[in-house]
Amino acid sequence: MTLIRDxxxxxxxxDDLTMFDFKLADTAPVLVGIxxxxxxxxxxxxxxxxxAAPLIAATGGVxxxxxxxxxxxxxxxxxxxxxxxxPMQRKLQALEAHCVVSMVDTDGLLKDVNDLMLDLTGxxxxxxxxxxxxxxxxxxxxxxxxxxxxxxxxxRTWQGETRLKDASGRQIFTQTTIMPxxxxxxxxxxxxxxxxxxxxxxxxLAKHHTMDTLNELRDDVWIVNAGxxxxxxxxxxxxxxxxxxxxxxxxxxxxxxxxxxxxxDVMRACRALQGSGDSGTRLEIVHDGVPLHVxxxxxxxxxxxxxxxxxxxxxxxxxxxxxxxxxxxxxxxHELRAPLTSIKGALGLLLGSEDLxxxxxxxxxxxxxxxxxxxxxxxxxxxLDLDKIxxxxxxxxxxxxxxxxxxxxxxxxxxxxxxxxxxxxxxTGADAPLPFLTDPNRFIQVxxxxxxxxCKFSPQGGRVTIEIEDNPDHVRVSVQDEGAGxxxxxxxxIFQRFADMxxxxxxxxxxxxxxxxxxxxxxxxMGGSIGFQTREGAGTNFYxxxxxxxxxxxxxxxxxTNSGRTIEGPQ
Amino acid sequence: MIKIMHVEDDDDIREIAEMALSLSGExxxxxxxxxEAALARAPDYHxxxxxxxxxxxxxxxxxxxxxxxxxxxxxxxPAIFMTARAQHADIEQLRDNGAADVISKPFDPMTLGDQIxxxxxxxxxxxxxxxxxx
Numbered sequence: 001m002t003l004i005r006d007x008x009x010x011x012x013x014x015d016d017l018t019m020f021d022f023k024l025a026d027t028a029p030v031l032v033g034i035x036x037x038x039x040x041x042x043x044x045x046x047x048x049x050x051x052a053a054p055l056i057a058a059t060g061g062v063x064x065x066x067x068x069x070x071x072x073x074x075x076x077x078x079x080x081x082x083x084x085x086x087p088m089q090r091k092l093q094a095l096e097a098h099c100v101v102s103m104v105d106t107d108g109l110l111k112d113v114n115d116l117m118l119d120l121t122g123x124x125x126x127x128x129x130x131x132x133x134x135x136x137x138x139x140x141x142x143x144x145x146x147x148x149x150x151x152x153x154x155x156r157t158w159q160g161e162t163r164l165k166d167a168s169g170r171q172i173f174t175q176t177t178i179m180p181x182x183x184x185x186x187x188x189x190x191x192x193x194x195x196x197x198x199x200x201x202x203x204x205l206a207k208h209h210t211m212d213t214l215n216e217l218r219d220d221v222w223i224v225n226a227g228x229x230x231x232x233x234x235x236x237x238x239x240x241x242x243x244x245x246x247x248x249x250x251x252x253x254x255x256x257x258x259x260x261x262x263x264x265d266v267m268r269a270c271r272a273l274q275g276s277g278d279s280g281t282r283l284e285i286v287h288d289g290v291p292l293h294v295x296x297x298x299x300x301x302x303x304x305x306x307x308x309x310x311x312x313x314x315x316x317x318x319x320x321x322x323x324x325x326x327x328x329x330x331x332x333x334h335e336l337r338a339p340l341t342s343i344k345g346a347l348g349l350l351l352g353s354e355d356l357x358x359x360x361x362x363x364x365x366x367x368x369x370x371x372x373x374x375x376x377x378x379x380x381x382x383x384l385d386l387d388k389i390x391x392x393x394x395x396x397x398x399x400x401x402x403x404x405x406x407x408x409x410x411x412x413x414x415x416x417x418x419x420x421x422x423x424x425x426x427x428t429g430a431d432a433p434l435p436f437l438t439d440p441n442r443f444i445q446v447x448x449x450x451x452x453x454x455c456k457f458s459p460q461g462g463r464v465t466i467e468i469e470d471n472p473d474h475v476r477v478s479v480q481d482e483g484a485g486x487x488x489x490x491x492x493x494i495f496q497r498f499a500d501m502x503x504x505x506x507x508x509x510x511x512x513x514x515x516x517x518x519x520x521x522x523x524x525x526m527g528g529s530i531g532f533q534t535r536e537g538a539g540t541n542f543y544x545x546x547x548x549x550x551x552x553x554x555x556x557x558x559x560x561t562n563s564g565r566t567i568e569g570p571q
Numbered sequence: 572m573i574k575i576m577h578v579e580d581d582d583d584i585r586e587i588a589e590m591a592l593s594l595s596g597e598x599x600x601x602x603x604x605x606x607e608a609a610l611a612r613a614p615d616y617h618x619x620x621x622x623x624x625x626x627x628x629x630x631x632x633x634x635x636x637x638x639x640x641x642x643x644x645x646x647x648x649p650a651i652f653m654t655a656r657a658q659h660a661d662i663e664q665l666r667d668n669g670a671a672d673v674i675s676k677p678f679d680p681m682t683l684g685d686q687i688x689x690x691x692x693x694x695x696x697x698x699x700x701x702x703x704x705x
Contacts, residue, residue: 330656334626337655338581341677345587352681353594377677 036064100195104133108149120197122167138163138171152180152191173202220312226274229253269296270308291315329387333380344373382514389521396525401440403475404430407466410447421455429468436475438546442522449515450479450542457483478543485536495520575600576618578609578635580627591680606630610638617644620691625654633668649694
């Protein structure tokens with residue numbers, strides 16, 4: 001269906017639209033008129049003999065001639081109309097063939113749409129006619145549709161870009177002109193919209209813009225075909241690194257290019273990625289003294305022409321910034337420790353010296369201050385640990401160790417905490433040596449933390465049990481308490497930083513809120529896992545597992561562990 | 572009586588260490604406010620143990636020890652570092668640089684004397700020729 005029909009135009013212009021012999025047609029009525037006029041004059045003058053006869057004859061002749069001239073004038077007007085309307089008709093036909101056209105009534109309901117609209121949107125005509133025009137608009141342009149309608153109601157034409165959506169929900173960009181239709185008296189009776197589909201242009205522009213942006217990036221961007229290992233794209237930074245002129249690509253395969261540019265690690269990573277089935281990989285390399293972070297992404301499938309997208313980012317600034325931050329944290333921590341040494345030392349002397357007579361009330365206050373200084377030390381230690389974890393600098397020194405003796409040592413070192421919280425700590429499964437490959441200091445750090453939590457959250461007079469399970473492929477160390485258990489809402493964030501219960505609870509128990517997240521990082525760095533089982537009102541069992549060492553350890557070595565190691569239990 | 576040369580720039584920490592070590596009556600402490608002061612005092616003093624703060628303005632603890640070791644009577648005196656940066660790697664590095672051991676800050680004043688004695692006894696066990704510590 002077309003909105004602008006030939007018949008409409010023909011009706012408007014008359015049948016003369018099809019007549020093209022204008023000269024002959026124009027002269028014939030005049031000649032006929034003159035001839036009729038002359039004949040009329042001759043006939044009347046010869047037949048009538050009264051005095052007025054010549055006058056009547058002349059009048060009639062002139063009248064007939066005038067009729068002929070009038071016919072000519074009418075025909076000329078029709079011809080002029082036809083001359084004007086024909087190009088208009090062609091223009092409208094061209095518009096119809098090129099543009100998406102729709103008409104809307106005053107209620108904003110679609111009255112008509114052309115075939116191109118149906119082709120573009122995938123709707124059937126029956127789906128659209130009578131529907132609000134907003135059904136054609138993309139969700140992001142619904143508000144725009146309302147603004148356009150408001151402008152049309154004021155009798156003003158609107159032009160701009162609109163986003164429509166097709167029947168499957170895909171976005172269509174259109175360049176649009178919407179004109180109000182006016183009835184008698186100039187009142188708006190609806191609107192006609194003429195649109196050009198610019199989706200493809202927008203995509204091209206976006207692509208062009210993307211390419212421009214890629215070129216402006218400081219990072220190297222490489223695209224390599226996985227099939228023949230040829231480089232299909234390099235941005236400006238990558239070209240500069242490889243010494244390629246703009247618009248040129250290396251003819252060699254990636255292997256040669258990478259070898260020449262001393263980027264063999266990148267090539268190896270691509271090959272490894274291709275065989276791994278993973279979608280991406282990352283590595284850090286140093287190229288010409290510059291540290292680079294390399295991210296490789298495998299795009300597409302082998303059938304559809306797989307490609308590697310390689311991004312190389314200069315991380316010099318980031319490394320320098322991280323170093324400055326780390327130094328700052330370390331320096332601040334150190335600077336905090338110096339006055340803390342004095343505070344803790346002075347308090348320790350006051351509390352511990354028998355020579356200094358401290359009143360009981362003052363003693364209680366001193367103990368609070370001493371505990372708080374201990375807590376501050378724990379926080380500083382945890383912050384330092386977290387800083388190392390976040391920089392991947394946590395030092396794990398695995399060595400053959402008797403984990404049973406580590407458990408006994410930790411238990412002994414925590415005696416003060418047991419007395420403070422009035423709990424009994426028992427150990428099971430640590431009677432015989434249990435050789436394992438682990439970092440003894442980190443093992444003690446984790447167990448101390450779990451044990452400390454268990455004591456803090458146990459009821460007065462409660463029992464805490466440390467249990468070691470020797471399994472074929474791993475050792476499992478668990479700490480069971482008789483506390484209130486972990487509320488369901490807290491369980492999912494228990495290993496997050498500052499997430500152990502509410503702040504007030506944590507402060508009351510003397511925790512830092514960092515311990516469990518540090519424990520998790522330590523255990524995972526040692527190749528193990530950490531978790532817990534809890535039931536509200538029945539206590540919690542925190543456990544960690546470590547994989548068994550492949551190499552068995554000779555028994556005499558067991559006794560020689562731990563020399564020079566310090567165990568820092570809560571004081 | 573165990574003779575200690577304590578090198579520490581922080582006045583409060585020096586005072587607390589001295590008070591802590593004086594509790595048992597087993598230690599005689601000479602205090603130095605810097606590495607330079609220690610080098611100036613060292614020729615006239617023959618300590619049984621050096622107690623060195625690691626982080627000091629001017630000469631660090633390690634640099635101070637390096638200079639002290641050049642004096643014949645200081646060549647084998649056990650050196651204990653006290654540091655707030657008592658990370659595992661730092662401790663290992665200090666041991667490599669000739670430290671008998673490391674005491675981390677903040678230290679417990681009530682056990683400081685015992686810690687020093689334990690370290691000295693361990694040294695006696697490892698190296699022949701040193702005087703036994705009471």
